[in-house]
Amino acid sequence: GAVVSQHPSRVICKSGTSVKIECRSLDFQATTMFWYRQFPKQSLMLMATSNEGSKATYEQGVEKDKFLINHASLTLSTLTVTSAHPEDSSFYICSAMTLAGGPMETQYFGPGTRLLVL
């Protein structure tokens, strides 16, 4: 089946620093990747939709200047949390939609990245 990886799996950083999270589709091409965030005991909430070669679309309440998304290729999207603060500590999960080889509507999820900002 289709595999999506995320790197790093866990990161601890100091307040004010920037953190980059990578999301890769390993064995398929994905024109669309989604970034979700999950706070403890809460559901996954969509942050932004990332389309290859174009600007990301952000959900209401998500600061695009703080959460920079780059989808430079059909297999890689990155999320950069700029000037991270403790309230940004969360579990970040990406998903990718296949171009072929499965139902178009199937999203494949990465394993997630745990961010802790001190």
Next chain:
Amino acid sequence: KQEVTQIPAALSVPEGENLVLNCSFTDSAIYNLQWFRQDPGKGLTSLLLIQSSQREQTSGRLNASLDKSSGRSTLYIAASQPGDSATYLCAVGNMAGTALIFGKGTTLSVSS
């Protein structure tokens, strides 16, 4: 705006019991519905995907049903095992190619 609700929030059962997890959604015009499993601190494992034209899907001991008109889905787990302990998430896709809308999940604990 689509909202997804899961009841109960938590459930504890002894090993061997059959159980039902519930999911409801406010807008019945969905494209598909998916059930996931999430272990503590881990990512998502897709369990079952039901297209809007389907009424149910089965995989092993799992059976998911969909009633679009009433805005409900159920996940039936037969002969539960301790290894089934996890959080089960229901997610709705409103349109093809769009992000999923998740419920908060039901945390299941199966005791041996």
